[in-house]
Amino acid sequence: MTLRFVLRDDKTVLSERHHHGPLLVQRPFYPEEEACHVYILHPPGGVAGGDQLLIDIGAEPDSRVLLTTPAAGKFYQSRGPMAYQTVKINVARNADLEWFPQENIAFSGARAGLHTEIDLTTGARVIAWDSVCLGRPASGEHFDDGRLINALLIRRDGVPLLSERLDVAADSAIIDAAWGLRGHAVVATMVATPAASGMLAAVRECCVAVKRGIAAPTLIGDLLVLRYLGGSVAEANRIFQKSWEALRPGVLQRNACLPRIWAT
Secondary structure, three states: OEEEEEEEOOEEEEEEEEOOOOOEOOOOEOOOOOOEEEEOEOOOOEEOOOOEEEEEEEEOOOOEEEEEOOOOEEEOEOOOOOEEEEEEEEEOOOOEEEEEOOOEEEOOOEEEEEEEEEEEOOOOEEEEEEEEEEOEHHHOEOOOOOEEEEEEEEEEOOEEEEEEEEEEEOOOHHHOOOOOOOOOOEEEEEEEEOOOOHHHHHHHHHHOOOOOEEEEEEEEOOEEEEEEEEOOHHHHHHHHHHHHHHHHHHHHOOOOOOOHHHHO
8 A cells, every 4th residue: 555645735635545455545534624634444354374564655745644543453373474564654854644553463373574664854753653462362362372573663864763673472481571571462662753851751641540561751862762561452552642642732733633533
């Protein structure tokens, strides 16, 4: 799937939309005057071994874009090939982009590689999050078979701001080790830039509500990184949404406007 956004007559429009395969966009929404809200749909609902999903998003100069998904990504058991999902995001000068997908769930036995790459031009602004759930803890299913690779790369003008890679095999010590996941099933990261030191206190206040895990923000240059490690996707989503509401006025100079799909 390829999506391109441009500013026309003080309104961001979806100028280019191409898809081959299951990913779809039905129409853009405008709950805000100039920002374009888009929901990326995946009607099949699941990803099997050997499947490859590619999402290529471009925000042209001065555009304002928010993208989300209506449901979790589900990666099913595979006894053979890996399944791959690659997200490439390019944000041009003075453009705002918000990337808020629902969590990716790796079923026990899944073999999945997830890669998110965000490229920023000087003056670009972004708030984004990424979360994965190993197994289905609410159903009592542990990730006792399979492998998950989850990578995140953020660059500005070609210079890396953040590069990380989580590689979890079901039999790896990382799942239960104190230096690893500590037995938790949910790993999530939220980023925002440009951010200032004063924003840390607001995000830390949002993390006080965490009961089933650990959450803490840090500032790397002007990139704010919030991490969650715990046992509840719902809790991670609540913390991230509260943090987004606190950060958006400072990062994007606009108050939070929740996508309607989140209320359904």
